[in-house]
Amino acid sequence: MTETFHEFVVHRSPALSRTAYLLTGDHQLAEDLVQTALARTYRHWRRIRDGDAEAYVRRVMYHQQVSWWRRRRLAERLEAEPTEQAGADHSDTTALRLTLTAALRHLTPRQRAVIVLRYYEDRTEAQVAEMLGCSIGTVKRHAHDAIRRLRTVAPELVDTAAERSTR
Amino acid sequence: MTARLREALRWTAEDVPTYPVYDRALATARRDRRRRLTAAAGALTLLALAGVVVPLTRTPALDPAAAADAALPDHIALPPIGTLHVTDRPRLGPASIVFSGSAPRLHGLNDTNVIGVVAANSDRYRIMRTGREAPAGESVHLSPDGRYLARPDGDQDDPDVDVVDLVTGRTRQLTSTVDGSVGSTPVGWSADGRSLVVRDDVPVAFDGATYTSVLSVVALDGERWTRLAAGAQEARVGSTVAADPGRLAYQYGRTVAVTDLDGRELSSFALPDDTWLAGKGAWRPDGVTLTLAARRSHTTEWTLRQVDPASGRDVGPLRLPAVSGVVAIRLLGWAPDGSALVAAYQPDPLAPDRPLEEQTDPPTTDRRVRSVRVLALTPGATAPRTVLTAPDQVLAVDIADQVIQGGRTRDAQPPGGVGGRFWLWTGLITVLVVAGTVLSVSRQRIALWLDDRRFRRTRRPGG
Numbered sequence: 001m002t003e004t005f006h007e008f009v010v011h012r013s014p015a016l017s018r019t020a021y022l023l024t025g026d027h028q029l030a031e032d033l034v035q036t037a038l039a040r041t042y043r044h045w046r047r048i049r050d051g052d053a054e055a056y057v058r059r060v061m062y063h064q065q066v067s068w069w070r071r072r073r074l075a076e077r078l079e080a081e082p083t084e085q086a087g088a089d090h091s092d093t094t095a096l097r098l099t100l101t102a103a104l105r106h107l108t109p110r111q112r113a114v115i116v117l118r119y120y121e122d123r124t125e126a127q128v129a130e131m132l133g134c135s136i137g138t139v140k141r142h143a144h145d146a147i148r149r150l151r152t153v154a155p156e157l158v159d160t161a162a163e164r165s166t167r
Numbered sequence: 168m169t170a171r172l173r174e175a176l177r178w179t180a181e182d183v184p185t186y187p188v189y190d191r192a193l194a195t196a197r198r199d200r201r202r203r204l205t206a207a208a209g210a211l212t213l214l215a216l217a218g219v220v221v222p223l224t225r226t227p228a229l230d231p232a233a234a235a236d237a238a239l240p241d242h243i244a245l246p247p248i249g250t251l252h253v254t255d256r257p258r259l260g261p262a263s264i265v266f267s268g269s270a271p272r273l274h275g276l277n278d279t280n281v282i283g284v285v286a287a288n289s290d291r292y293r294i295m296r297t298g299r300e301a302p303a304g305e306s307v308h309l310s311p312d313g314r315y316l317a318r319p320d321g322d323q324d325d326p327d328v329d330v331v332d333l334v335t336g337r338t339r340q341l342t343s344t345v346d347g348s349v350g351s352t353p354v355g356w357s358a359d360g361r362s363l364v365v366r367d368d369v370p371v372a373f374d375g376a377t378y379t380s381v382l383s384v385v386a387l388d389g390e391r392w393t394r395l396a397a398g399a400q401e402a403r404v405g406s407t408v409a410a411d412p413g414r415l416a417y418q419y420g421r422t423v424a425v426t427d428l429d430g431r432e433l434s435s436f437a438l439p440d441d442t443w444l445a446g447k448g449a450w451r452p453d454g455v456t457l458t459l460a461a462r463r464s465h466t467t468e469w470t471l472r473q474v475d476p477a478s479g480r481d482v483g484p485l486r487l488p489a490v491s492g493v494v495a496i497r498l499l500g501w502a503p504d505g506s507a508l509v510a511a512y513q514p515d516p517l518a519p520d521r522p523l524e525e526q527t528d529p530p531t532t533d534r535r536v537r538s539v540r541v542l543a544l545t546p547g548a549t550a551p552r553t554v555l556t557a558p559d560q561v562l563a564v565d566i567a568d569q570v571i572q573g574g575r576t577r578d579a580q581p582p583g584g585v586g587g588r589f590w591l592w593t594g595l596i597t598v599l600v601v602a603g604t605v606l607s608v609s610r611q612r613i614a615l616w617l618d619d620r621r622f623r624r625t626r627r628p629g630g
Contacts, residue, residue: 009189018180031186038192039199093178100175119169120176150172157172 003053005045009038012054019058022116023065025104033068037061059131062117066109096157103154111146114139198616236288237263237313237570239541240579242556245272246283246292247582249589253284253293253316254336261287261313262333263570265295266539267303270560283561284333287313287570290581295331297321304447304497304510304565306352310360311410313567317353317363326351328365330387343367344392345381354382355408355447357415358568362386362428364395364415366405380404382417384428393430407497409449409457416457416476418444423457425476436479440464445471448500448508448571456482458507460496467514469496471507471544487544488551494535496542499564500571506543508554508571510564512536536562 003011013034020030020037037060041053048056104112110132117128118139125143129136151158243266253259266283267273273281280300284293298321301307307318314334320327328341328351341363343351348367355364367381378400383392395415398404402420409416414433416425423444424435438444438459445460456473463470469490475482487507490496494512501507515537539562541555554576557564606613 006189009192013188014185017186018183020186021183022176022180027183027186030183031188034186035188035192035195038188039195042192042196043200096171096175097179097182100172100179115172116176119173120180147169157175158169 003049005042005049008049008053012057016054016057016061019116019121020061022104022120023061023109023112025101029068033061033064036064055131059133062113062132065113068109099154100157103150103157106149106153107146108142111142111149114142115146115150118143236575237261237567237573238288238575238577239263239555239566239570240285240290240581241554241576242579242581243283243285243558243561243564244581244583245270245558245561246281246294247584247586247589248272249592250292250294250582250586251588253295253331253333254338255293255587256336258336259284259286259291259293259333261569262293262309262316262567263287263313264555264564264566265303265307265309265316266557266561266564267301267307268539268557268560268562270558273561282307282316282318284316287567290579292582292586293333301352302563304499304563306354307565308353308356308363308447309565309567310356311358311568312360313569315360317356319350319352326367328353328363328385330363339387341365341385341387341390345369345383345394348381349378354405354417355415356410357384357428358410358412361388364405364408364410364417365392368400380419382419384415384430386428393428395426395430396424396432407444407446407449409444409447411450411454414450414454416444416449423479425457434477436474436477438479442472445496446498446509447565448498448568452501458485458498460498462495467492467494469493469511471496471498471509486546488548490542490544490551499541499566500568502543502571503574504545506545506552508566509542509544509551510539511542511551512562513538513540538562539564541566 016034016037017030020033021027024030024033037057040060041048041057044056045053104115107115113132114128117123117131118125123131125136125139129139132139147158240263243264262284264285266285267280273283275281275296280297282295282297282301282303284295285291286293295307295316295318297307297318299319301319301321307316309316314332316331316333318329318331320329320340326343326348328343330339330341331337332339341351343365345351345367347369349370350368352366352368353363354366356362357364363385365383365385367383368378369381371377371379379397380400380402381397382395382405384395385392395417396404396419398419404419405417407418414425414427416423418424418438421438422435423438425433427433439461441464442459442461445458449458451458451473457476459472459474461470461472462468471485471487473482473485474480485507490509490511492514494514496509496511499508499510513536515535518535518537538559539557540553541564542551543554544551555564
């Protein structure tokens with residue numbers, strides 16, 4: 001039975017919200033990102049409802065995030081040096097979460113998207129390349145750059161051999 | 168490996184709430200769709216406007232096909248309400264016929280007179296307003312090629328003659344050089360269409376009770392005014408003007424004079440009783456004789472006679488049928504088959520008798536006429552043949568020489584309904600009303616949208 005748009009949103013919103021937050025690192029921006037992606041999906045719902053609608057939404061989210069970042073990057077600059085590290089009195093989980101949130105801010109949207117797709121959604125490099133509309137080589141380069149940067153700004157997040165692709 | 172990174176990503180994601188974006192996503196999608204539709208409609212409107220306006224802004228060239236296809240319609244009708252003017256776009260091009268009269272649609276606001284104009288090769292109609300009563304063929308004249316229309320501008324303080332170019336829509340004003348003129352009226356064209364014959368009325372006494380009429384020929388190239396004659400207004404100098412290449416014949420009082428275009432009088436002669444210079448087509452095609460319109464005494468029967476232009480001597484009858492039962496006839500020209508085309512003024516049975524003192528005036532349109540029709544008087548025929556009819560209360564016509572000499576007629580299908588100006592104004596008013604209504608209804612929505620956009624901009628970092 002064909003899923004309605006409302007059902008689709010109800011079922012997929014939690015996962016989409018989580019991905020959006022990881023991509024943006026900001027709840028308001030993440031909410032805007034999901035809203036924009038769903039609005040665009042709704043416009044083409046008749047065409048995509050019988051296919052992989054979620055993949056479509058996610059693709060829109062990744063591209064929209066890159067597009068927004070391009071518009072904002074004149075006002076925003078990546079931080080060159082590590083920002084404040086998590087305090088020693090936080091629990092491990094909270095500390096790791098804060099460290100990750102701070103570290104992700106040092107990545108470009110494409111690097112961030114690659115990290116999210118590869119290590120949160122566990123997608124292969126080929127799937128990431130298809131989703132981002134680029135070559136596998138580009139995905140590898142973004143992943144390599146991202147890991148290297150994370151190792152610099154938050155070494156506790158990345159093991160030494162992490163940048164080598166396992167898939 | 169990346170175990171810590173994966174773990175951190177998962178832990179971070181676990182704390183993210185589900186954003187309630189369903190309603191707002193739908194609203195955004197609908198708003199975007201409205202914007203796109205509005206933009207598309209706007210683009211289409213602009214394209215349509217550009218498609219209409221750009222061709223209209225071009226100055227059209229003279230269409231040779233229109234001149235070649237010029238033909239006389241077999242009937243004319245009153246111009247529809249809202250008919251385009253002669254200066255409106257798209258331009259009319261050369262005309263075949265102009266007409267005037269007392270019908271309601273031939274009068275505008277403030278009692279302005281309306282001249283109907285028909286294209287040379289089709290049933291496209293235009294109108295032209297004149298400041299005062301200006302019968303076609305008497306005060307409003309089509310040039311021989313049908314391209315120009317001469318009319319009085321009706322301004323007593325600054326008397327001008329307007330020459331309207333029906334191809335370009337431009338109007339040229341010929342300012343009278345006659346001292347003291349209080350009114351200029353075109354009375355005819357030269358045969359080549361390069362000069363216009365104009366009559367000026369000049370008050371003789373200070374009180375303006377009596378006038379002198381001055382007849383001039385105006386060369387349109389360089390606007391040179393050459394005086395032809397002058398006489399008391401009652402003599403109606405130039406009441407009828409007939410043009411032959413290099414010559415003009417005109418009537419004043421009971422006399423016909425022949426001059427060249429430099430104002431030199433070549434001859435003159437007195438008219439016999441009950442005869443008049445026949446009309447603008449009075450010169451025979453060979454230019455050897457002049458044609459007079461003769462009315463049999465105390466009847467309504469009219470015939471055409473030819474006379475020697477030098478002496479006025481009758482040189483023999485024309486084998487043309489007589490016209491009966493009409494108030495007057497006016498000879499418009501000669502068709503290739505030798506037929507004389509005359510405007511025949513049909514009597515109004517309800518009209519009062521003409522005063523005795525006016526009965527010697529040249530035939531003209533007046534209150535005794537109900538309508539006009541154009542007849543062909545073919546040599547050897549027993550009766551006139553009607554070639555053009557007009558509705559009642561169309562009282563005067565003028566036909567371009569080129570159309571008469573071409574000898575072509577066509578079945579006419581005059582336009583009905585309403586004209587282009589009606590649709591223009593209706594469309595404009597509709598657009599304004601719709602735009603006003605939409606703005607009025609959606610002003611609150613627009614205010615909310617602007618406010619929302621302002622809020623979003625301030626909320627986005629770096630925005």
